[in-house]
Amino acid sequence: MKTCRRRRAGIETTRLVPLHPFARFASFAFPFFVCFRLFRGSLRRVRIHSLAAFVVLGLVGCFGGNDDALVVYCSHDAVFSQQILDDFTRETGIPVAARFDTEATKSLGLINLIVRESKAPRCDVFWNNETLGTIDLAKRGLTEPYQGSGFKRIPSSFKDPDGLWCGFAARLRVWIVNTNQMKPSADVVRSAFNLRIQDFTYAKPLYGTTLTHYCVLWSTLAPDVCQSIDHMLREEATTAASNGQTRDLVANGTCAFGWTDTDDYFGAVDSGKPVGMVPVRLAGGQTICIPNSVAIIKGTKRREAAESLVDYLLSREVELRLAKSESRQIPLGDIGDAELPVEVAELVPWAAKGIDLSEAAAVRTDVLTWLTETYTN
Amino acid sequence: MSDYGIAVATGWTALRAAIIAPWAVFAAGVIVAEFRRTSPAGRRWLWGLLLASILSPDLVAGYGYSNFSVSLARHSLWNELFLALLIGLKAAAVAAAVLYFTPDPALSPSGRHLLRLSRSRVAAFERFRLLVAHGPVARGLPAFAIAFLFAFQQFELPSLTGITAWTVTLFDRQALLPDLADSADPLTWPLAVELLALAPVILFVVRAIASGRRSVAPFVATARSRVAAWATLFLMVSLTAVVPFAILARQGATGFGYLATNAPNVAAYWKEIGIAAGYGVSSAAIASVAAVGLLKLVSLSKPPAIGVALLVLACVPGLCGAMVPSLVAVECLQHPLLLGLRDTLVPLIVVLALFLLPRALLLESLARLLRDGQAIHLARGLRMSPVSVQQRAGRSLLWTLEGFGRFCRFSLLAYWGYLDLTAATILSPPGVVPVTARLYNLMHYGHNAALSAMTLVAVAVPVAGFLIVLFLRRLTLRVIAR
Known part of the structure; x- marks a missing residue:
């Protein structure tokens, strides 16, 4: 093993030097070559194929990875x-x-x-x-x-x-609303969450920012409250595969409102869809800001x-x-x-009100264990 | 994620496949009857339609219909039925191809008639056993098993349309669990189903090799079955190929501008196409060599059972789909002795070659079945002629008789390797990701013009590559002739 120095843009790195290309070629191609020699007598008709595979495998070995990167x-x-x-x-x-x-x-x-x-x-x-x-x-x-x-x-x-x-x-968790079906205001979405839950959509909370959202709910509300909300959502709302699909469901009018992230919301806005958004706010007035x-x-x-x-x-x-x-x-x-x-x-003041995520991080394992059981059974 | 979740997903997928497979075999029978009735020119058209459906990438269909599926999100039963129809149509195309080349059953129609006459002498169970094991049921079994496996192993379509399937559940599971050993255990459920489905195919292949029978029996086509055959073919090609490509073309029309202007992203995209092509070509080369070698070993092995056993063993990993061997490979690569291979392309290429091996064997066997040995021998003789004009004629004949077929077989394997998604996503090292994995990732963000254009170009590249090689060959021959 030897090291070399890189001096570009004032950066000095130490890295392993990979094998010489020829040595790599040989190391990958040699076993195949041995097999070819062993079977040469009985495999006369496959010489051209063998030669092609020999070269390809060797080249793959040569250029297969970038140890430097x-x-x-x-x-x-x-x-x-x-x-x-x-x-x-x-x-x-x-x-x-x-x-x-x-x-x-x-x-x-x-x-x-x-x-x-x-x-x-x-x-x-x-x-x-x-x-x-x-x-x-x-x-x-x-x-x-x-x-x-x-x-x-x-x-x-x-x-x-x-x-x-x-x-x-960062991104914010937001209510995305189809403006043809609902007014994008905090009061309207809160009331719709209680009265029109069948028109609501959310991403499967096992992954990504929806998992963070659930962890925040778990840590700020009691776990059993979070579980009962989730039970209600699973029973009555539409579970999407991702936040992107949540956005599409609302943007296309299949659902009236849902939870997603600001980047997905802006994706729908850029596509000219009739959508509006309201930041998700917790009982203490904080938002869920996810950097x-x-x-x-x-x-x-x-x-x-x-x-x-x-x-x-x-x-x-x-x-x-x-x-x-x-x-x-x-x-x-x-x-x-x-x-x-x-x-x-316009979003910067909302982000400044973001809840401290350390408590949510503390309960992540518990939430993930519960969600894994709930959503995969 | 518990084993229970995988077991339920496996059961659901198996149920779907078990419903789809008999229908697919029935539809295949109707299509094959039309094949036998029609003229050679008509047969070529029929093959074209079947291949259009078989070769149309699932990634395109899944992406094409994903918006439609989203609109059905609140009617999951309709979404399920629509997906079952799509998979069923593709499975019917595959089953028709298998049925067309399946050798005739050992029990001929006259044999069956004699069996009926000998009711008093042969026990009922024995009569039933003979009909199932050697009668028309046996002929449909391989097509049924392949259609079942095809429907059971679907990944891209269920994943992009949000339908339950064991492949999607397992794929997510291997990402969800820190300890991979936890995701290897539930492999037993899908593996058990797959091996169960494989058993009749293996049995039939072993018997067919031993008997050396060929498919000659006429299928009877009635007026009604002809209408059914063409209706099925129309639906098949429309829903699995024409409509998804039309959706992409309509959306992608404005996206080609993005490909022309967004240089940095497009450079990475072309690199990924090159990587996918590299994976496809190298795995196809290895699978082709292995197929020829295995067939040679089978013909040389004494007793023949050893060769057949070797053949079956080599095919089992590939017949289980790309995901199962990929997960096994990931598990193996945790071993300290194999850790050095983890960052190379070798695991992925080996798994892809294993995945392609059964297809390579099938194509090679079919080529041998249809091979005109006498004509090839004469063409080889002509190529050895001292007269240069005759040499050229010999080379040209050999290309027509042998070379073109070999090139098509190789291209087909490379195309399947190029389009593979699951093995590439699981095994490709960082920075060497093929275009399919990238497209699959982007497809989860929803439809957009650039992505549709990128998908169309990614599918067009191997087709263009195939045509360019043919064109270059013709050009070279012309230059040499001058």
Whole structure:
């Protein structure tokens, strides 16, 4: 094992040097070549196929992976995050190999993958589109502390005091309303939730931000109240596969109102659908503000590159870019209202009223256990 | 997630498949009767229609109908029935292809007549056993089993239309549980069903290999059955291919602009298409080699039972679909000795090759069945001629007789490998994700013009690649001829 130095954009990284390409070619192709030699006598007719497979397998071995790349597990929408990661590579010269998960099971799928791989981690940086899962990883001791330049600009309520994770660019949980069927006001949706629950839709709460929503309900209301609300929803409302589907159900008028996130709501607005929104507010008047979060995974072999990505993601530029993107994420650090799109600037005061998610994080395991039993049986 | 959840999902999917499969075999019988009645030119059209349905990607149908399914969210029974119709039509196409090539039963019509006459001498149970094991029922069994497996293994359609299926439940489960061993246990339920369905196919294949029979029996087509056959074919092609592609084309018309202008995202997209093509070609190459090798081993093995057993063993993982071997591979890759392979493409390509192997064997066997050995021998002789014109003619003949078929078989396997979703999603290393996994992810956000255009292009690329290779070959031959 030997190391080499990379000096680009003032970043110094230490990495493992991969095998020489020829050695990789040989290591992958040799077993196949042996089999070919063994069977040559009886397999005269397959020589061309064999040669093709030999070459293909060897080439696959050669170019199959990029040992150099910083491995990022990302549950933020690939459409937006891929561009940001590509720009990071362009600016710093650090190649990034990203793994995105499916909309249905993200971010939980990636969190469990990190737990599963904890003995031999391959993820260096986890970019989660919510917070509770990252807090859970930190509790399990699977993240490393880092307090860089980006960390300092995020308010303390949205980050771990030891730097085990840090939040940025948030979304709000909102009531999405079909304006042809209902007026988008807090009183109307609250009354409809009691009287027209059959017109309500919500995403299966096993994953993502709906899971966070449930954890908040569990921690702020009593668990049995949360369970009875869920029972009512399962019995009478429409359960969607994802927040995106919830949005579509309301936007198309199949359901009158539902719970989703601001980014999904704006997706319907951009498509010209008749929708309105009201932030979900708890008994104390707080909103449910769910930031993205980023953490360096314990055991990373590319620590310096990971640090530079974390700083990049927590930078003002990335927050502003996410605010200006179609998903309209709400910046948590100071950006200056002048540069913010109007609809995002309107959300900033709501985000400031966001409930502290630490209590919700404390009950996440209990909620997940209960939901897993409830929704998969 | 408890085993109970998987068991219920497996039971529900098996029930759906058990309802779909007999109907699919019945529809297939009607279609095959029309096949036998029609002229060779008409047969080509029929094959075209069947293949259009079989080869139309489930990802396209699932995405195409996802909005319709969302509109049925409050009428889940209708959604279930619609999905069952879609799967049933595709299963009928697959069953028709299987039935067309299924050898005749050992018990001929005259044999059955004799069996009826000998009622007093042969016990009722024995008569029943003979009819089931060697009569017309036996002929329909492989088609039934394949149609059942096809319906049972569906993933993309149920996933994108929000319908219960064991594949979707298990796929979510492997993402939901930190310890993968917990998600490997419930594999027993679907595996048990799949192996049960596979048993008649294996039995039939073993018998067919031993007897060497070919399919020649005429199917009787009545006027009514002809109408039913064409109605089924019309529905089949419309609902499984034409309508989904039309939906995508209508939406994607404005999305092609995005592909032309959004350079950074599009560059990543083309890279993913290249990755998918690489997976498809390499796994198809390995599956082709393995299929030829296995068939050779079967023909050389003494006693033949060993070769047949080897063949069956090699096919079982692939016949269980791509998800089961993928989950087993993920479990194996946790072992310290295999951990080094985890970040390479090898596990995915090996699993894809295993998944393609039964199809490769089927295609290779069919090719041998239809092969005109004498003509090929003569064409080879012509190619060895010292006269260059004759050499060219020999090469051209060989391509027509042998090469083109081989190229089509390989392309078909590569196309299936290219379109695979489950193995790619579970096993592809970070940064080397194929286009299908990306599209599947994006499809959960709902319809948009860019995504529809991207899906259309992703499906068009392998077709274009196939045509380009054929064109280049023809061009090269012309240049050489000059």
